[in-house]
Every structure is written in C-alpha cells, then in structure tokens.
Amino acid sequence: MKRKNKKFNKRPQNPLNKLSLFQKNDRFTKKCPLSSKDAPAIDYKNIKLLRKYISDTDKVLPSRITSVSQGKQKKLANEIKKAKILGLL
Numbered sequence: 001m002k003r004k005n006k007k008f009n010k011r012p013q014n015p016l017n018k019l020s021l022f023q024k025n026d027r028f029t030k031k032c033p034l035s036s037k038d039a040p041a042i043d044y045k046n047i048k049l050l051r052k053y054i055s056d057t058d059k060v061l062p063s064r065i066t067s068v069s070q071g072k073q074k075k076l077a078n079e080i081k082k083a084k085i086l087g088l089l
Helices: 047-052 070-086
Strands: none
Touching: 047 070
C-alpha cells in the first residue's frame, strides 16, 4: 500500500500570539532576588548569603541559574572573591 502524501493543515495562528523581535517574553523571566526592597546587602561578611550563590566546588553560580541581574552578579562575584581571599569561605 502506498501512503498518500498529505499536507497537514495547521490551524491558522493568531498574529497576536506570536512574539515579535522586540517583545519581551515574561513567562520565563524571573525577578532578581537581590533587587527587591527587603533584599540583604551584598557584602563579603554576609557568609550566609554568599553560600547560596556558590556551588559545591566553590565556584560562583551563573546568573542564568540564580536569576541575579548583571550588575548584582558582578558585585556578588567580587564579594565572593574577597571572602575567599580572607578565608571566610
């Protein structure tokens, strides 16, 4: 038996459902946990906070995993390095 090549007719998509190049997709973005009002200050002495953002092998976790903003990620990385140098971590 030969199969007939049928084109599957997809439902016409609503143009409002498509994301254009300049629209942001809010479903997958998370807010920065260090940018809220009650957020703790990023400091090398705040060991509890710094431990949340390092892995088991003492490497800084990337911002795509922790959802920290770019500016806060740089400050966080510098404070973690300071704490390591001083022997706090």
